[in-house]
Amino acid sequence: MMIGIFFRAFVFPSMFIMGSSYLSAHEIDLQSSGITDYYPSCKLEKKTSLCIDGISIDEEKRALIEVKxxxxxxxxxxxxxxxxxxxxxxxxxxxxxxxxxxxNPRADNELQYKQVPIRLEHASSKNIVILMKVSINGSSYAGFSYINDDGSIIMGIKETILEPDDYFYSELVSE
Structure with missing residues (x-):
């Protein structure tokens, strides 16, 4: 409890005051990326169980695909x-x-999934991170998945008040 209060009171404001390479991102239009040809957009489809909320490119040139x-x-x-x-x-x-x-074309596609081609400005589809916000039994969960430099898929999910990108970056720092 105290850690949560400390985190909200000091860590979040300090990120905005000092600036963070993780906070600035370039937004990608969902339509022009082509992803809405395969998955619904949260902005257009209000009654879908899974939708793409947005795509952005961070300072490290990672394509962050936000899923709800x-x-x-x-x-x-x-x-x-x-x-x-x-x-x-x-x-x-x-x-x-x-x-x-x-x-992500770097995935070791054991199940022979058909690759979904997406167009990204300023980033490669080989550097995609899935960020998921999901409601489970009345609680908010944040999750992420990405492919590490060695080709392994790294994933995390937990019940949290953090947004998925904040959870992802906090886990990167702790590695």
């Missing part, structure tokens, strides 16, 4: 009667793995 999902009302999960939190977290992890394997 509501697992509390997703028809795909309701049909399979998935109600417990751990099952929904496993599904969210699988979704992030699936997205990184479809969108």
């Amino acid at each position: 999902s509501d697992f509390d009302s997703a028809p795909e999960l309701l049909v399979h009667n998935l109600k417990d939190t751990s099952s929904k977290v496993k599904v969210a992890t699988s979704v992030m793995r699936n997205l990184i394997e479809r969108l």
